[in-house]
Structure formats: structure tokens, C-alpha cells
Amino acid sequence: MSHDASAKSSASNKLVIRNIGLLLSGDIEHPILDGDTVVAVNGVIQSVGKEKDFDLSGAATTVDAKGTALAPGLIDSHVHPVCGDWTPRQNQLGWIESCLHGGVTTMVSAGEVHTPGRPKDIVGLKAMAIFAQRAFQAFRPSGVKIYAGAPVLEQGMVEEDFKELAAAGVKFLGEVGLGSVKDGTTGRRMVAWARKYGIQSTIHTGGPSIPGSSRIDKDMVLETDADVIGHVNGGHTALPDDQITELCERSPRALEIVHNGNERAGLLALRTAKEFRQMHRVILGTDSPAGSGVQPLGILRMMSMLSSLGEIPAEVAICLATGNTAKMRNLNCGLIAPGREASFVFLDMAQQSAGKNLLDSIQKGDLAGVGMVITDGAVSIQRSRNTPPATLVPEVVKR
Numbered sequence: 573m574s575h576d577a578s579a580k581s582s583a584s585n586k587l588v589i590r591n592i593g594l595l596l597s598g599d600i601e602h603p604i605l606d607g608d609t610v611v612a613v614n615g616v617i618q619s620v621g622k623e624k625d626f627d628l629s630g631a632a633t634t635v636d637a638k639g640t641a642l643a644p645g646l647i648d649s650h651v652h653p654v655c656g657d658w659t660p661r662q663n664q665l666g667w668i669e670s671c672l673h674g675g676v677t678t679m680v681s682a683g684e685v686h687t688p689g690r691p692k693d694i695v696g697l698k699a700m701a702i703f704a705q706r707a708f709q710a711f712r713p714s715g716v717k718i719y720a721g722a723p724v725l726e727q728g729m730v731e732e733d734f735k736e737l738a739a740a741g742v743k744f745l746g747e748v749g750l751g752s753v754k755d756g757t758t759g760r761r762m763v764a765w766a767r768k769y770g771i772q773s774t775i776h777t778g779g780p781s782i783p784g785s786s787r788i789d790k791d792m793v794l795e796t797d798a799d800v801i802g803h804v805n806g807g808h809t810a811l812p813d814d815q816i817t818e819l820c821e822r823s824p825r826a827l828e829i830v831h832n833g834n835e836r837a838g839l840l841a842l843r844t845a846k847e848f849r850q851m852h853r854v855i856l857g858t859d860s861p862a863g864s865g866v867q868p869l870g871i872l873r874m875m876s877m878l879s880s881l882g883e884i885p886a887e888v889a890i891c892l893a894t895g896n897t898a899k900m901r902n903l904n905c906g907l908i909a910p911g912r913e914a915s916f917v918f919l920d921m922a923q924q925s926a927g928k929n930l931l932d933s934i935q936k937g938d939l940a941g942v943g944m945v946i947t948d949g950a951v952s953i954q955r956s957r958n959t960p961p962a963t964l965v966p967e968v969v970k971r
């Protein structure tokens with residue numbers, strides 16, 4: 573699938589990645605592509621294919637992948653940022669940058685709910701959402717893109733509030749159920765208003781997450797009909813098995829499995845989605861920072877857990893954390909394809925893994941080693957400080 577949009581592109585911002593050993597597309601319909609070279613211009617993928625078909629001259633940056641695998645930058649579908657690269661939940665600095673070392677280049681906020689003194693009045697919650705959206709749009713720790721500014725629904729919100737939020741740039745709601753709206757009728761009405769103005773919604777699923785929050789069961793999830801069934805495996809306490817399988821069967825919405833959830837319930841959701849041929853709806857998040865901490869390798873760990881115990885090919889597990897999430901959340905990342913954001917993670921088998929190669933090592937439950945991460949066409953980090961060391965790492969040969 574060679575596609576060369578323009579041979580004479582602006583050389584100044586041209587990125588060439590050559591000598592790719594395995595091209596992981598992120599697309600669950602075609603997880604592995606036949607190619608060894610990717611060219612990006614101005615942070616956007618321009619062409620994907622075979623080196624012999626391209627003019628690679630004039631690149632500002634050339635990366636020799638050294639035969640390692642190239643995948644889209646991983647997406648964490650469920651984070652709870654607050655302000656800057658700090659979380660008051662565990663009073664920790666630098667957690668976002670640490671996740672970059674786990675291959676994550678994009679995060680979606682499910683609400684800035686850990687903000688100390690979080691305002692619950694309507695003008696206050698709107699102001700906080702707009703502030704977070706603006707602040708994280710302007711602040712990208714080491715290149716990580718955070719879609720934040722996700723207001724939590726409170727009683728008394730009216731249609732005009734959603735119109736105003738959307739006009740101000742808010743694109744996502746925080747988890748339904750974390751505020752004072754805890755019934756399906758009100759949830760459904762507000763989620764529909766949000767959708768009308770282009771704001772996507774996520775609902776908390778399962779038992780209470782921290783003191784003060786409450787249980788959301790399958791009836792409220794089905795009635796509210798949010799776009800994403802947030803942590804279908806609980807965050808942390810899961811619903812009973814029959815409720816999880818019913819959600820997989822009866823709702824057409826995204827099925828989000830999180831690290832900060834019940835792992836057995838996550839496997840149940842995965843197996844049910846597989847049985848009903850709904851794998852394209854499965855997306856991954858960490859739900860961090862949380863009581864269980866921050867998980868810099870959380871998405872890589874989910875991929876290995878679901879691939880090894882859920883018995884799905886590793887290249888499919890990678891799609892759950894990339895192309896599936898991008899599709900379900902309308903993001904222009906997550907796929908290695910022309911026109912998509914040039915954000916990538918280079919993976920190789922961890923040193924001394926018992927696997928035969930990268931994919932086999934993930935299927936055996938080992939974590940992949942990250943050798944480099946690129947965000948929007950720029951090298952953000954080289955060998956990860958957090959993953960087990962990759963056997964081979966790419967090299968910047970020209971910049």
C-alpha cells in the first residue's frame with residue numbers, strides 16, 4: 573500500500589523513518605502493513621510503503637529504525653489530569669512525561685475530578701473545564717497531547733450550558749456519575765444535549781471509585797447511552813458478570829477496559845466482545861492517576877495482559893490502544909496512514925524475553941521495550957527509561 577502524496581514536499585519539516593522491521597498500522601481490519609518506510613511532513617504522515625518507491629532526499633530528520641517495529645503512538649482513553657504535569661491524587665510530579673516513556677502520546681481526560689476544591693456549581697464547573705481545555709492545549713509535557721477540559725455533570729445544567737461549553741472548545745464530558753447526576757433519565761437528557769453540540773460522553777461503570785462516589789449499574793449505563801462505557805471492568809469494583817456481558821451485547825457504544833479495574837472482568841469483557849464480533853469497540857485506558865497510583869506502563873501492560881490471557885494476537889492488542897480508540901473518540905491519531913498525525917512508538921522485544929520476536933513476547937505476557945517515541949513528527953524521547961530495555965533501538969541518523 574504505497575502512497576506518495578507529493579514528491580517535492582517542504583524539506584524543512586520532512587521526517588523519514590526507514591528500515592522498519594514490522595509496520596503495525598493500528599487498524600484492526602489490517603493490523604500489519606507491508607512496508608519499511610514512513611515519510612511525514614509538518615507532523616502529518618504523508619506516505620507509507622517501500623523505501624525503493626520513495627524519494628527520501630531533503631529530510632530534516634531521518635530515523636533508522638534498525639529493523640524494529642513501528643506502531644502509532646499509544647492512546648490512553650481514560651486519565652484524570654488536574655493541572656500541569658502534577659497530580660494531587662498521589663502528589664506526584666511528572667506522571668504524564670513518565671507515561672510517554674510507556675509509549676503514550678495522546679491522553680483523553682475523563683474529568684479533572686481530583687482538582688482540590690473542585691467547583692460543583694454550574695458556572696464554576698464550566699470555568700474549570702474551559703481553563704483545563706485551554707491549559708492542556710497549550711501545555712504538552714515532552715510532546716504528549718492531552719485532551720482535557722471534561723466537565724462532570726451536575727444537577728441543574730441546561731441545554732444552553734452545553735452549547736456554551738462546546739462553543740468554548742470543550743469536546744469531552746467527564747465521567748457521568750462522578751457528579752450529582754446519578755439517574756439514567758437526567759444522564760440521558762444531558763448526554764443528548766452534549767452530543768447535539770459535538771461533545772462526547774463517557775459514563776462511570778461499576779462500584780464507587782473513592783469515598784463519596786457511587787455505583788453505576790447496567791441499567792443506568794444503558795439508559796444514559798453515553799458514547800463510551802467507561803471502565804466496563806470497573807474502576808476498580810466491577811459489575812456482576814451478567815451485567816458486563818449484557819452491556820457488551822445490548823449497547824453499541826465503546827467498551828473501555830482500564831488498568832485500574834478488575835482484570836478478570838476486563839478479560840470477560842474482551843472475550844464477550846470477541847464472541848459477538850465487537851472487537852472494534854474495545855478501547856484501553858489506565859484511569860490514572862487514581863488510588864492505585866499512576867501507571868506509566870499501564871497501556872503496555874494492558875496490551876500484554878489481554879493478548880496473553882485473553883488470547884488475542886499482539887498486533888490486535890496494539891489496535892485496541894491505537895486505532896480503535898482514535899475511531900471511537902474521533903481523534904486524528906492512532907493509525908499509520910497518510911493524513912494522520914505523525915506520532916509513533918518504536919517497539920522491540922525486551923532483552924532476554926522468552927518470546928521468539930516482539931509479537932510472540934507480548935503474546936507470552938512480556939512487556940514490549942520502547943526504543944523511541946515521536947510526537948507530531950519530532951523525536952520526543954529515545955530509549956525509554958521505564959520499559960524493560962528493547963533489544964534493538966532505532967537511531968537518529970540525521971537531524
Ligand SMILES: [Zn+2]
Pocket residue numbers: 747776777781802803807
Ligand atoms: Zn470512573
